[in-house]
Amino acid sequence: MAQFLNASVGGISLGLIWGVLAVGVYLTYRILDFADLTVDSSLATGGVVTAVLIANGCTPILALLASCLAGSCAGLITALLNTKLKIPAILAGILTMSALYSINLKILGNRANVSFFGKPTINGYWADLFNLSLIDDKNVLSIITCVIVCSAVVGFLYWFFGTEFGCSVRATGFNSTMAKAQGINTDLTKIVCLMISNGLAGLAGGLLAQHNQSGDVNMGTGTIVIGLASVILAETVIRDRFSFWLKLALVVLGSVAYRLIFTFAVQMGMHTNDLKLVATAIIVIALTVPLIKKKIAHKKLKGGLNNVKN
Amino acid sequence: MLKIENLTKIFNVGETTEKTALNNVSLTLEEGDFLTIIGGNGAGKSTLLNCISGVLSVDNGTISLDGEDVTHLAEYKRAKYVSRVFQNPLDGTAGGMNIEENLALAFRRGKKRGLGWGITKEERVLFHKLLSETGLGLESLMAQKVSTLSGGQRQSLALIMAVLVQPKILLLDEHTAALDPKTAKTVLELTQKFTKDSKFITIMVTHNMNDAIKIGNKLVMMNQGNVVFQASGQEKQNLKVVDLISKFSEVGAELNDRILLNS
Numbered sequence: 074m075a076q077f078l079n080a081s082v083g084g085i086s087l088g089l090i091w092g093v094l095a096v097g098v099y100l101t102y103r104i105l106d107f108a109d110l111t112v113d114s115s116l117a118t119g120g121v122v123t124a125v126l127i128a129n130g131c132t133p134i135l136a137l138l139a140s141c142l143a144g145s146c147a148g149l150i151t152a153l154l155n156t157k158l159k160i161p162a163i164l165a166g167i168l169t170m171s172a173l174y175s176i177n178l179k180i181l182g183n184r185a186n187v188s189f190f191g192k193p194t195i196n197g198y199w200a201d202l203f204n205l206s207l208i209d210d211k212n213v214l215s216i217i218t219c220v221i222v223c224s225a226v227v228g229f230l231y232w233f234f235g236t237e238f239g240c241s242v243r244a245t246g247f248n249s250t251m252a253k254a255q256g257i258n259t260d261l262t263k264i265v266c267l268m269i270s271n272g273l274a275g276l277a278g279g280l281l282a283q284h285n286q287s288g289d290v291n292m293g294t295g296t297i298v299i300g301l302a303s304v305i306l307a308e309t310v311i312r313d314r315f316s317f318w319l320k321l322a323l324v325v326l327g328s329v330a331y332r333l334i335f336t337f338a339v340q341m342g343m344h345t346n347d348l349k350l351v352a353t354a355i356i357v358i359a360l361t362v363p364l365i366k367k368k369i370a371h372k373k374l375k376g377g378l379n380n381v382k383n
Numbered sequence: 384m385l386k387i388e389n390l391t392k393i394f395n396v397g398e399t400t401e402k403t404a405l406n407n408v409s410l411t412l413e414e415g416d417f418l419t420i421i422g423g424n425g426a427g428k429s430t431l432l433n434c435i436s437g438v439l440s441v442d443n444g445t446i447s448l449d450g451e452d453v454t455h456l457a458e459y460k461r462a463k464y465v466s467r468v469f470q471n472p473l474d475g476t477a478g479g480m481n482i483e484e485n486l487a488l489a490f491r492r493g494k495k496r497g498l499g500w501g502i503t504k505e506e507r508v509l510f511h512k513l514l515s516e517t518g519l520g521l522e523s524l525m526a527q528k529v530s531t532l533s534g535g536q537r538q539s540l541a542l543i544m545a546v547l548v549q550p551k552i553l554l555l556d557e558h559t560a561a562l563d564p565k566t567a568k569t570v571l572e573l574t575q576k577f578t579k580d581s582k583f584i585t586i587m588v589t590h591n592m593n594d595a596i597k598i599g600n601k602l603v604m605m606n607q608g609n610v611v612f613q614a615s616g617q618e619k620q621n622l623k624v625v626d627l628i629s630k631f632s633e634v635g636a637e638l639n640d641r642i643l644l645n646s
Contacts, residue, residue, distance in 0.1 A: 233498075237491060240480075240501035244488050247477035254436070254475070255544075256462030256492045313528070 077340050084336035086212040088329030089219030090280045091299055093226055095307075095328040096321055097273030098300030100230070105246040105266045107155075110166030110297050112274040114173035115147035117293035119278025121180045124187040124288025133195040137279045144275020147173055148267035156260040177290045188287035195283050215284045222280065223325050226273065231318040233269075242266050298352055303328035305359040331355065385412045385435075385552060385584050390444035392430055392608075404430040406608035407444070417578055417585040417599030421592060421627065423636050426605040428588045432554045435586070437461040448551055463493030466550035468541045468558040475541030478530035482521060482540060485529055486510045489544035517543060517573065535566030539573055546577045553578070555587040571598070592624045606636040 094116055101109040119140035126136040147169055154165035181187050196214035200207045205214060233239045244252040245262040252259050274296070282288040307327030311320050331352075338351055392405040405427045412418055420428045433439040435446060437458035445454045448464055469475050476485050487502035487510075507525070514522035519539055529537060538558060545553055555574065559567035575598060578585045589595050595602055602619045604612035604627065611634045614622060 235501055236498045237496040237501050238498060240484060240488060241496050243480060244477045247479040248474070250469070250474050251477055252488075253438075253459050254462055254467045254469075255488050256459050256494075257488075257496070258457075258459045 077336075080336045080340055081333060082212045082216070084332040085329055086215040086219065086284070088332035089216060089223060089325065090277055090284060091303065091332065092219070092223055092277075092325030092328035093280065094274050094277035094296060095300050095303035095324050096223075096226060096230070097270040097277070098297070099304050099307075099321070099324045100266055100270040100273070102301065102304060103246075104234070104243055105263060105270075107162050107246075107263065107267065108166070109148075109151060109267060109270060110163060111147050111151040111169045111173075111267070111271055112300060113293050113296045114170040114177065115144040115271040115274040115293070116278040116281070116296045117177050117288075117290060118147055118173055118180070119144045119275030120282040120292045121177050121187070121278075121288040121290065122275070123279035123282040124189060125180055125182070127192050127194065127283070128187050128189040130192075133193055133197070133283060137195065137276060137283075140279030140282075141272045141276040144278065145268040145272035147275070148269070148271030149264060151271070152264040152267040156263055174290065181288065181290060185291070186287055186289040190286050192286075194286060195280075211284070215280075218283075219280065222276070223322075226276075227318055227321045227325070230269075230321055234317060238262075238265070295349065295352075298349075298356070299328075299331065302352055302356045302359070303331050305356055306330050309359055309362055384414065384449055385410070386445075386447045387411070387435070388445050388447075390431070390434060390446065391442050392427075392434055392439060393442050396442075403608045405434065405441075408608070408610055409444075410603070410610070412584045412586075412601070414582055414584065415580075416601055418587070418601040418603060419595040419599045420586065420588045420603050420605060421590070421595045422605035423631070425607065426636070427608040428605055429556055430608075431605070432467075432556050432586065432588060435552065436465050436467055436554055464551040465554060466492065466545040466548075466552070467554045467556070468538070468545050470557040470560050472534040472537040472541065472561060475544070476529045476537050479528060481526050481528055482514075482532075483507055483510055483525045485540065486513075486544060486547060489547045492548050492550075513543070513547070519569075519573075533566075535562050535569060538562060538566075538570050542570065542573055542577065546581075549581075550583050553583055553585045555585065557588050557590060560590060574598075592627050596620075596622045596624070596627070604630055606631075606634045611636075 094112065098112060101107045122143045123136040123140045126139055127133060131139075151165045151169040154160045154168060155162055160168070178185070195218050196211065197207055199205065199214045199217045200210070207214065234243060241252065241257040242262045242265065244255070244257060245259045249259050252262070278293065281292060304324055304327060307324045311323050315323070334355060335348060335351065338348075339345060343351070387408060387410040390405050390408040391403070394400075394402045394404055408427070408431060420431070422428050430439065434441050437453075437456060441454060445452055447453060453461055453464070467475070477488070480488075483502055483506075487506055490506060511522050511525060514525070517539070519536065521536065521540065524532070529540065532540065542558070558574075559570050562570060571594065574587070585599070587599065596619065600619065601615040602613070602622070603610055612630050
């Protein structure tokens with residue numbers, strides 16, 4: 074039991090880190106209606122930027138900001154490929170993702186990973202502040218960091234999407250024909266939304282690198298699946314009437330739920346090699362729940378009608 | 384003043400499917416004009432509207448508005464002067480946003496969209512007042528998602544949004560064609576109410592020849608990318624549907640059932 078609880082704390086800390094990414098995926102996938110695959114590499118970009126910067130003596134917070142900015146640049150490339158060169162959304166994302174792999178290796182100085190054990194991390198701030206051990210309480214420290222970061226991200230997005238420009242981003246996602254007819258520069262709204270989304274992916278990469286105290290060129294592999302799974306899990310409880318900040322918070326919790334399901338599966342004796350299989354199963358189940366609900370409701374209705382007949 | 388000179392639009396240039404959608408079309412409209420356009424399928428009516436709004440680039444000719452050449456002005460920039468209501472009621476509004484948010488978007492047409500609030504308290508009061516005046520009951524639904532409205536309500540909202548900020552040109556592309564007859568009548572009445580004594584130019588494409596004669600002060604008949612008949616003022620008011628049908632026959636236009644049934 075103690076082991077399970079311990080593992081759960083690990084799951085929650087990772088879930089919160091990936092929650093930042095999930096919110097980014099929610100912005101493109103749900104609000105802009107743009108299937109963006111760039112995150113698979115922009116998360117790694119964020120991770121390697123933080124790793125290289127911290128290894129070279131940069132302060133942890135500055136490294137996070139740089140990661141966020143680097144991710145934004147990746148989003149900008151995808152957005153420009155799509156809006157200016159008219160390359161379809163999915164292909165634009167794949168192209169950037171592929172190109173970024175080489176860029177990420179270059180950032181790492183043509184190595185596959187860079188570690189920075191012993192260098193200061195953002196989690197180290199809290200360790201000093203609360204007198205905790207950076208090694209024993211690693212997950213707890215990471216949770217403190219991520220709760221602050223996630224709150225700031227949700228707060229920022231809640232404000233942003235309430236502004237004139239934020240509203241025009243939403244309008245672009247709902248109906249780009251209408252948006253253009255209302256004088257909205259839909260190229261610009263797409264560019265900004267993709268930059269924010271990938272900025273969040275970069276930020277998540279930076280947090281992950283600080284958590285692991287290393288940055289790896291492969292740390293983003295499968296990111297899009299994790300992001301989508303978190304969003305879809307969250308959407309099983311999100312209702313239309315919910316306030317926007319609550320929706321975003323639930324997306325973060327969706328990511329935590331996703332990690333906890335994994336933790337549980339591994340604790341039950343599943344091999345970590347099978348995790349991708351579980352991930353796919355989670356997505357498929359979450360996606361079919363509404364369909365099954367509908368079927369059950371339909372059956373009930375039919376049963377009711379039969380009773381009336383009898 | 385809207386001045387269209389020698390406007391030509393050719394689709395699929397150089398291919399076997401090449402089609403001249405607009406062939407040297409010239410039109411001049413003054414402030415306050417209400418033009419109705421009729422024509423069969425493929426006559427170039429919608430293409431003309433799409434060229435005016437900037438959705439389509441033109442192959443030849445110029446479009447100028449109050450002396451300013453807008454031929455190559457981007458669609459979203461042209462929206463400052465040109466507002467539109469589409470045939471499909473789903474196209475003119477954002478279904479996932481509520482009525483007041485849609486109105487707030489329309490309220491900023493032609494203005495810079497910055498980081499101020501997307502909708503202010505004063506605007507809510509203003510929108511409530513404006514909606515009450517239309518007598519459609521939309522003011523009690525301001526916080527409802529537009530996707531929950533009926534097609535007629537959505538189209539009425541789209542129309543209100545199109546004139547919320549005075550355009551220089553209002554384009555109506557068969558905006559009542561997808562509605563049932565009763566709703567179509569309501570939307571058309573609303574159109575007449577908004578355009579009465581207006582300073583802007585209105586161009587309405589319609590399949591209904593009665594409406595085309597009854598509404599507005601100018602009429603244009605198009606066929607295969609050409610303007611084949613024009614009437615204005617008293618001459619237009621005196622037209623009969625049979626006159627228009629015989630004009631269509633003269634130019635050899637094929638009239639589809641929809642036009643005949645609506646007449």
